Amino acid sequence: MISVGTVLPSKIIYLDRAMLKAYADASGDQNPIHQNEEFALSVGLPNVIAHGMLTMALVGKYVTDWSGGTDTVKEFGARFIKPVIVPAGEKVDLTINGTVAEVTGDQIKIDLVATSAGIKVLGMAKAVVIKK
């Protein structure tokens, strides 16, 4: 039985530079801050950072795994409050948790929390789904 407060299973995904390159190619977002360390440093970033939309796409996958398919999402939103920093040769975690916040008819609103290296990277992350 799903009700307000139902906790979704936690999930950890690991990101690396190869995933950022694959996302750049698949999304068309070739901004060098997501691939080129020298460029990222030159614009004041701590290192190469993941696309905010990659983080959001991975959280979307977490949601649709629970709700039963890519066609179950009605609304999905998030703020990009901190970058996911991806140093060369490392795998960094994206740790995702979700809690049911509202149930209205067949629509379920989920509050989502995403952290990397213990730091919250998304703010106000929410999805509305119709679970299969």
Next chain:
Amino acid sequence: MLAPDSVGRTFAGADSITISQSEIDAFAAVIGEVNTDIAPPTFTIRISLDQFQNILTKPEINLDWSRLVHGDQKFEILSPVKAGDSLSCSATIESYRVAAGNEIVSVRSDLHRGAELVISSWSTLVVRA
């Protein structure tokens, strides 16, 4: 600096864009999605961001795309997208402000399949000082 009279303007996309299965497959593969009959919920960002870039870097609007970061993103999905869909995209500049030297632009993208609105999305884009 964004041209002030551009706020509230809506821009139609050039032509309709036909979604291919290989594009959906490539996007899904990155996030580990194996069922690609329906595109993942954030898939259409590739269409919307591309159109925002085309519009916001026009000479009369003149946003500096090279210093841009993504502030927030929201999707409302009325009808999920699948391969073979032909989508037209219109984009609206909803607001613009400057805070601590950063330019903050809110834009909306509406994707239609024929006359049917299928996905609206809102992006806040920040040009860092």
